Amino acid sequence: MITIATKDSRKVETGLVFAADLGGTHLRVATVDRNGGIYSRRMQPTPQAEKASEIVRALVSAVHESEQNTVELGGKLTAVSVVVPGTVNVAEGVVVKAPNVPCLDGFRLAAALQSELDWPVVLENDANAAALGEMWRGAGRGYQTLICVTLGTGVGGGIILDGQLWRGADGSGGEIGHIGVDPFAGVPCTCGSRGCLEVYASATAVVRMTREARPRYPNSVLHDTEELTSAKIYQAGRDGDELAIEVFRRMGVYLGIGLASLINVLNPEMIVIGGGLSNGWDLFENHMHQQVIERAFPIPARRVKIVRAQCGDDAGLLGAAQLAFAASAG
Amino acid sequence: MITIATKDSRKVETGLVFAADLGGTHLRVATVDRNGGIYSRRMQPTPQAEKASEIVRALVSAVHESEQNTVELGGKLTAVSVVVPGTVNVAEGVVVKAPNVPCLDGFRLAAALQSELDWPVVLENDANAAALGEMWRGAGRGYQTLICVTLGTGVGGGIILDGQLWRGADGSGGEIGHIGVDPFAGVPCTCGSRGCLEVYASATAVVRMTREARPRYPNSVLHDTEELTSAKIYQAGRDGDELAIEVFRRMGVYLGIGLASLINVLNPEMIVIGGGLSNGWDLFENHMHQQVIERAFPIPARRVKIVRAQCGDDAGLLGAAQLAFAASAG
Numbered sequence: 001m002i003t004i005a006t007k008d009s010r011k012v013e014t015g016l017v018f019a020a021d022l023g024g025t026h027l028r029v030a031t032v033d034r035n036g037g038i039y040s041r042r043m044q045p046t047p048q049a050e051k052a053s054e055i056v057r058a059l060v061s062a063v064h065e066s067e068q069n070t071v072e073l074g075g076k077l078t079a080v081s082v083v084v085p086g087t088v089n090v091a092e093g094v095v096v097k098a099p100n101v102p103c104l105d106g107f108r109l110a111a112a113l114q115s116e117l118d119w120p121v122v123l124e125n126d127a128n129a130a131a132l133g134e135m136w137r138g139a140g141r142g143y144q145t146l147i148c149v150t151l152g153t154g155v156g157g158g159i160i161l162d163g164q165l166w167r168g169a170d171g172s173g174g175e176i177g178h179i180g181v182d183p184f185a186g187v188p189c190t191c192g193s194r195g196c197l198e199v200y201a202s203a204t205a206v207v208r209m210t211r212e213a214r215p216r217y218p219n220s221v222l223h224d225t226e227e228l229t230s231a232k233i234y235q236a237g238r239d240g241d242e243l244a245i246e247v248f249r250r251m252g253v254y255l256g257i258g259l260a261s262l263i264n265v266l267n268p269e270m271i272v273i274g275g276g277l278s279n280g281w282d283l284f285e286n287h288m289h290q291q292v293i294e295r296a297f298p299i300p301a302r303r304v305k306i307v308r309a310q311c312g313d314d315a316g317l318l319g320a321a322q323l324a325f326a327a328s329a330g
Numbered sequence: 331m332i333t334i335a336t337k338d339s340r341k342v343e344t345g346l347v348f349a350a351d352l353g354g355t356h357l358r359v360a361t362v363d364r365n366g367g368i369y370s371r372r373m374q375p376t377p378q379a380e381k382a383s384e385i386v387r388a389l390v391s392a393v394h395e396s397e398q399n400t401v402e403l404g405g406k407l408t409a410v411s412v413v414v415p416g417t418v419n420v421a422e423g424v425v426v427k428a429p430n431v432p433c434l435d436g437f438r439l440a441a442a443l444q445s446e447l448d449w450p451v452v453l454e455n456d457a458n459a460a461a462l463g464e465m466w467r468g469a470g471r472g473y474q475t476l477i478c479v480t481l482g483t484g485v486g487g488g489i490i491l492d493g494q495l496w497r498g499a500d501g502s503g504g505e506i507g508h509i510g511v512d513p514f515a516g517v518p519c520t521c522g523s524r525g526c527l528e529v530y531a532s533a534t535a536v537v538r539m540t541r542e543a544r545p546r547y548p549n550s551v552l553h554d555t556e557e558l559t560s561a562k563i564y565q566a567g568r569d570g571d572e573l574a575i576e577v578f579r580r581m582g583v584y585l586g587i588g589l590a591s592l593i594n595v596l597n598p599e600m601i602v603i604g605g606g607l608s609n610g611w612d613l614f615e616n617h618m619h620q621q622v623i624e625r626a627f628p629i630p631a632r633r634v635k636i637v638r639a640q641c642g643d644d645a646g647l648l649g650a651a652q653l654a655f656a657a658s659a660g
Contacts, residue, residue, distance in 0.1 A: 087629060097629065145499050159595070166491060168597020169475050172629045175594040180625065182514060183587045193590065193625035257513045260523065261591065264505040265489070267498020295510065295523035299417060299427065299502045 015078035017324035018066050018119070020059055021126060021316035022046060022084045024100030024153075028313070029062045031070050031077070032321035036137035038314065040069050052107040060116045080113065081122040081324035083129040083316050085156075087172040093123045096171060122320070122327045127174055128165050129319030130274060130311075131158025136322045138310035139272045146270040147262060148309070149176050151255075151277035155198040158319075159266070177202070179258045200254035203230035203277045209247045217243035234280035245283060252284030256291025259306065263292065267300040274309030281308050345408035347654035348396045348449070350389055351456060351646035352376060352414045354430030354483075358643070359392045361400050361407070362651035366467035368644065370399050382437040390446045410443060411452040411654035413459040413646050415486075417502040423453045426501060452650070452657045457504055458495050459649030460641075461488025464602045466652045468640035476600040477592060478639065479506050481585075481607035485528040488649075489596070507532070509588045530584035533560035533607045539577045547573035564610035575613060582614030586621025589636065593622065597630040604639030611638050 016031040016039060023046060030041040042062070047054040059082060067077045086098025086105075093110020095101075110123045131148035134140045140148070144163045150156040155177025159166040167173055177198035178191050186195020187208075199205050207228050214222060220243035221236050222228065237244030259271060273281070292301055311318055346361040346369060353376060360371040372392070377384040389412060397407045416428025416435075423440020425431075440453045461478035464470045470478070474493045480486040487506025489496040497503055507528035508521050516525020517538075529535050537558050544552060550573035551566050552558065567574030589601060603611070622631055641648055 157595070161491070161496060166596070168630065169599045170597055170629050170633050172627060173595060173597035175627060178594040178627065179509075179591040180511065180587055183625070184512060185515070191627060257510055261509040262595065264508040265487070265503060265592065265595070266496070267500055267503035269499045295513070295521075297502060297505060297508065297521060299500050300498065303500050 015076045015328070016070050017079045017081060017321050017328065018063050018077055019317045019320035019324060020062065020080075020082045021129070021320060022055070022059075022082060022101065023126070024085055027058060027062070028317060029059075029066065030314075030317050030321075031066050031075075032317065032324075033075075034325060036318055036321070038317070039073060039075075040066065041314075041317075046101065050103055052103045052109070052112070055101070055104065056109070056112045056116070059113060063117055063119075077119060079122065079324035079328040080117055080119045081124070081320035081327070082109065082113065083124045083126040083320045084109070085126050087170065088123055088125045089171050090124060090167060093121065095123070120324075120327050122323045124320065124323055125158075125167070125171065125174075126316045127156035128158040128167060129317075129323065130156070130309075130315035131160050131174075131272070131319065132165065132322050133311050133315035133318030133320075134272045134274065134309050135160055137318050138315060139307045140270055143270045145268050146272055147176065147266065147268050148272045148274060148315075149259075150309075151201055151203070151273065151275035153202060153204055155202050156275070161266070176258065176262065179261055181254050181257045181261075197254060197258040201251050201258070201277070203275075206230045206233055206247055206251055206277060206280070209250060210243060213243055213247060217246070220244070230277050231279070234277075234283055237280065237283045248280050248283035249287050251277075251280070252287030253291055255284065256288040257295065259288065260292050260295035260301075263296040263300045263304050268304055271304055271306045272309050273306065274311070274315055278308055345406045345658070346400050347409045347411060347651050347658070348393050348407055349647045349650035349654060350392065350410075350412045351459070351650060352385070352389075352412060352431065353456070354415055357388060357392070358647060359396060360644075360647050360651075361396050361405075362648065362654075363405075364655060366648055366651070368647070369403060369405075370396065371644075371647075376431065380433055382433045382439070382442070385431070385434065386439070386442045386446070389443060393443075393447055393449075407449060409452065409654035409658040410447055410449045411454070411650035411657070412439065412443065413454045413456040413650045414439070415456050417500065418453055418455045418497075419501050420454060420497060423451065425453070450654075450657050452653045454650060454653055455488075455497070455501065455504075456646045457486035458488040458497060459647075459653065460486070460604060460639075460645035461490050461504075461602070461649065462495065462652050463641050463645035463648030463650075464604065464639050465490055467648050468645060469602045469637045470600055473600045475596075475598050476602055477506065477596065477598050478602045478604060478645075479589075480639075481531055481533065481603065481605035483532060483534055485532050486605070491596070506588065506592065509591055511584050511587045527584060527588040531581050531588070531607070533605075536560045536563055536577055536581055536607060536610070539580060540573060543573055543577060547576070550574070560607050561609070564607075564613055567610065567613045578610050578613035579617050581607075581610075582617030583621055585614065586618040587625060589618065590622050590625035590631075593626040593630045593634050598634055601634055601636045602639050603636065604641070604645055608638055
C-alpha cells in the first residue's frame with residue numbers, strides 16, 4: 001500500500017472506524033474518528049481478479065494494517081465499513097450487482113469480511129455513502145433532505161430524506177444518472193435506454209460531446225490535445241475556448257433538466273453536485289440553474305439550494321465512517 | 331346536498347371520521363369507519379367563491395350534517411380530515427397553493443375549521459391522500475413503498491416510502507406529472523416547462539392528441555363526435571378505432587418513459603395508476619410496460635408492480651379517513 005496522506009499523529013481520544021471506498025480502479029481506505037477526522041488515508045489499485053476472495057484479502061489486510069496504525073496512535077478500532085460501486089442489499093450485506101467489479105455480483109461481502117474480522121462490518125453503495133458524507137461533514141451540514149449527484153465516469157446519486165438514506169425496495173434507488181432527459185432523440189446509454197442524464201452530464205459524455213462538436217470549432221485548442229479528458233476540456237473552457245464553453249453549456253442544460261424533474265418529484269432542501277466533473281462548475285452552473293428556474297415548480301425551485309460538494313474524494317469514506325459509527329452505536 | 335349513496339344503516343360499532351375531498355369542481359364528503367367502510371357519501375359543487383370562508387362554511391355544514399347522521403346510526407364522530415388539490419403545509423394546516431381553488435392560497439384552513447368544530451382537524455394534499463387510500467384499502471394493500479399516479483385533468487402523484495408519505499421539504503413533492511419526458515421538442519405545459527408527462531398522459535392531453543391526429547385518420551368515428559372527451563376516445567379505441575388506439579399508444583409510451591425515470595430514482599415496490607383516464611388501461615398498458623422494460627434498470631423494473639387503482643373516486647376520501655384515524659389515535 002502507498003500512503004497518500006497521514007494526519008499529524010495527535011493522541012486519539014475516541015474509537016476509530018475503518019472505512020473503505022472500493023472503486024472500479026482504486027481502493028481507498030482510511031481510519032476516521034467520530035468528528036470526521038481522517039487519521040490515515042491510503043490508496044491501492046483495486047485487485048483485478050476473477051475472484052471475490054482477492055478483494056476480501058485486500059480489505060482484510062488493509063484493516064489489519066489500519067488497526068496497527070490506530071493502536072500505535074493510542075486508539076482503538078470499533079467497526080469496519082465498506083462501500084462499493086453497485087447495488088447493495090444492506091440488511092444482508094450482499095453486493096447484488098457491481099458492473100465495475102463484476103466478481104462481487106451476488107457476493108455476501110459483509111459475511112466474508114465478518115468471518116475474518118472481529119468488528120461489526122457494514123456494507124453500503126458508494127453514491128449513498130457520498131451523500132451521507134456530504135451531509136455529515138460537507139456541503140449538506142445542517143440539512144436533512146438532500147440529493148447528492150456525483151458527476152464522474154458515470155452519473156451517480158444518493159438520496160437522503162429526513163436524515164435517512166432512501167435506498168429503494170432493492171437497494172437500487174438513487175440512479176439519478178438514468179433519469180431520461182432526451183428519451184426520444186437522445187444518445188443511447190449503456191443501461192439500454194436512450195437520452196439518460198448520464199450520456200450528457202458525465203466526464204465520458206463531456207469528452208464525447210467535445211469530439212462530436214470539434215469539427216465546428218476549427219480554432220479550438222482542443223484540436224491539439226493528444227488525449228481528450230474532461231479536465232483538459234474544462235481547463236480550456238476557463239481559458240476561453242469556445243468549444244469547451246459550448247460543451248459545458250449543453251452539459252449544464254441537460255443537468256438542469258434532470259434536476260428539475262427530480263425537484264418536482266422530491267422537493268429536496270438541497271442538491272449537492274460532486275464528482276470530478278463538478279470542477280467545471282463555473283462553466284455549467286448558470287445553464288443548470290436557468291433550466292431549473294424555467295422548468296421546476298416555483299415553490300420547490302425557490303427552496304432547493306444547488307451547491308458544489310465539499311468533501312471531494314473523501315465523501316464516500318466519510319459516509320462509510322458515519323455508517324460504521326451508527327452501526328457500532330446501535 | 332345531494333346524497334349519492336348511503337350504505338345500509340347497520341349499527342356502527344366504532345368511532346367514525348369525517349372525510350372531505352375538495353376538488354376544483356366537486357366537494358365529496360363521507361363518514362368512514364376504521365375498516366374503510368363508507369357510511370354516507372355526498373357530493374356537491376365546490377363553492378365558486380372569492381372567499382375561503384365560503385369553503386369553510388360548506389365544510390362545517392357538511393360536518394354537522396354528517397355528525398347528525400352518525401349519531402342516528404348510533405356512532406360517534408372522532409376526527410375531521412380534508413384533502414385539497416394543491417400544496418399543503420401539513421404541520422401548520424395551511425393550503426400553500428391550490429391552482430384550482432385559488433381563494434385558498436395561503437389560507438390556514440385547518441385552524442379555520444378547528445375554530446368552529448370540536449374535533450381534531452387534519453389537512454392533506456389530495457394526491458397524497460389517494461396514495462394512502464390505495465395502500466389502505468385498494469391496490470396497494472400489503473405494500474409499504476408505492477407511488478400513486480392519478481391520470482385526470484392533470485397528472486398527480488403521491489409517494490409512500492416505507493409506509494410514510496413523502497411530501498417534500500415544502501409539501502410540494504410528488505409532482506409526477508411534471509417529470510420531463512420530452513423536454514426539448516415537447517408540448518408547452520401550463521407549469522411553464524415543456525414536454526412534461528402531464529401534456530401526454532392526462533385526459534386533457536388525450537383529447538388534444540386526438541384532435542391533432544384526427545386529420546390523418548379520415549375514417550375515425552371520432553370525427554362525428556360532438557364534444558371530444560377522453561371517455562369517448564377510449565370507448566372508440568375499445569371498438570377498434572385506429573385514431574383512438576394510436577393516441578393511447580402514444581400516451582402509454584410517454585407514461586412508460588416517465589415511470590422508468592421514477593423507477594430508476596425511487597425503486598418502488600408498486601406503482602398504482604388511478605384517475606379517470608386509467609379506464610383506458612387496456613389500450614395503453616402494453617406500451618407503458620414496454621417502455622419500462624426497455625428503459626428502467628433490470629432489478630427495479632422486475633420488482634415494480636404497475637397496477638390499476640382499485641378505490642376509484644373514493645381513494646382521496648379513504649386516504650383522508652386513514653389520516654384522521656392516525657391523528658385521533660396519536
